Amino acid sequence: MARAVNNKRRAVVTLIAWAVGIAIFFPILYTVLTSFKTEAEAVASPPSFLFFDWTLENYAEVQERSNYFLHFLNSVVISLGSTVLGLIIAVPAAWSMAFFPKKRTKDILMWMLSTKMLPPVGVLVPIYLLFRDASLLDTRTGLVIVLTMINLPIIVWMIFTYFKEIPGEILEAARMDGANLWDEVVYVLTPMAIPGIASTLLLNIILAWNEAFWTLNLTAAKAAPLTAFIASYSSPEGLFYAKLSAASTMAIAPILILGWFSQKQLVRGLTFGAVK
Template identity: 80%
Template sequence: MQTALFDHKKALVTVCAWAIGLAIFFPILWTILTGFKTEADAIASPPLFMGFDWTLENYNEVLERSNYFRHFMNSVVISVGSTLLGLLIAIPAAWAMAFVPAKHTKDILMWMLSTKMLPPVGVLIPIYLMFRDGGLLDTRSGLVLVLTMINLPIIIWMLYTYFKEIPGEILEAARMDGATLWSEIVYVLTPMAVPGIASTLLLNVILAWNEAFWTLNLTAAEAAPLTAFIASYSSPEGLFYAKLSAASTMAIAPILIMGWFSQKQLVRGLTFGAVK
């Protein structure tokens, strides 16, 4: 009786999980399919899901009109660069918060997280003026810097959570063996937290890759990533849905592929805990 009830609950949970997953994935699927339609089919009413003539015309036009690979490289440099710079700052900061007793650690963490609640437009003008006067407008280094500052609170929060799961006795033993502060962080703490650091890296690469507000406002042409590449297909003449969908598919495909192949590492990092 109990086994049958358990099986029914498991089946119900599985069905609900698949339904939620398909509902979340459907807009992505629709975008991918629309990229293979003609403009007429893209705006057809009722919408055409599968019964349309497949074409690569939109992708050919997108590649001819825009320098996709330059935008792609800008996205790679900006997202990976900002994440690595954030990790260099966040690992020592998270170590200090996790293993050095302090009265106001939680207050500092909450203050850091509260900065993510600030509307970006509220600080756009001062940051824009600083970038303009500092020669950082439309540069990869400028975007790496601003995205590092934006995502740093999340990086520190995640690493702090993982580091807290590591027994402090292990680090104390390393100190007794003569490990310096640098050696303790690099050779003891970091290897033990590799799953957590890897998942933090992956999640923040995705956040930086998808960032649109700052990349659209602080770039023009040279450092424009794929978010600007997509926005260029929204013109005063109107929206060209098929071409816009083709451009969107080309922009999200790299990050979808990366997420697919790294999902095991991501799950392992999110469930990371110390050996008890």
Template identity: 80%
Template structure:
């Protein structure tokens, strides 16, 4: 009897998980399907789900009108650069909080996290003026720095959580063997926290890839990433849903592929240390 109840519960949980997953994925699926419709079919009422004339015209128009590869390269550089720079800064910070006892550690972590609660528009004007003064407005360097700073609290929090699961005795043994601070972090701590660091890299790369507010306000043309590529299809002349959907599909395709192939590593990293 207990086995039957357990089996029913498993089926119910599986069905619920699939339902939630499909609900979350449906907007992406609808965007992809709309990208293959004509403009008339894209705004048809009632909406057409599958019974429409499939066409690649929207992708051809988008590719002809915009230099997709330039936007893609900018996105890769900005997201990748900000993620790597953030981890370089966050690893020593998380190490010091995890292994150097301090009564203020939790307060510092909460203060860092509280910076994410500040509306971005509240600091847009001073950052915009600062970028003009430094000459990094509409530059990849400027966007790498600002996106890294935005996501840095999350990176530090995640790495701190992973580092706390590593026994401090291992690091003490490394010090007794003559390891300095650099060797301790690079050759002892980092290899043991590879799953956590990898999941942190993946998650923050996705966050940086999807960052829209700062990339739209601090770029014009030269450093514009895929978020600006999508926004360019919302014009005063009208909103062309099919072409906008094609541009959106082209923008999210790389990150969807990355997420699909790295999902096991991401789950492994997010559950790192959860089971002892």
């Protein structure tokens, strides 16, 4: 009887999971299908899903109108650069808070996390003026800096959580064997937290890749990533849904492929230390 109840519960949970997954994935699927339609078919009502005249004209026109590979390179440099810079800052910070906690450590962590609750538009004007005076507008360096600062609280929180799961006795043993501070962090602590650091890296690459507010307001042409590439297809002349869908598909395809191949590592890192 208990086995029948468990099987029924498992079937219900599986069905719910599939329903949620389909609901989340459907907009992406519809965008990809729309990218292969003509403009007339893209706005037709009722919409057609598979039975339409498939065409690659939208992709050809998007490539002719925009330099996709420049925007792609900008996205790669900005997302990887901000993530690596964030890790360089966050690993020592998380190490100190995890193994040498002070009375106000929790307050500092909560303060850092509270900065994510601030609406970005609230600090747009001062940051824009600072970037203008420092000649950082429309530069990859400027976007790397601002995206690092935006995602740094999340990076510190995640790595701090992973470091807290590592017994402090291991570090004490390393010190007794003569390890200095650099050896302790690089050769002892970091390798043990590789799953957590990898998941943090992947998550923040995705966050930086999808960031639109700052990239649209701090870039124009030279450093514009794929988010600005998509926005350029919303014009005063109207929305061309087929071409917009083609641009969106080209922008999300790299990060979807990365997420697909790294999903096991991402799940492993996000559940690191959950079971003792």
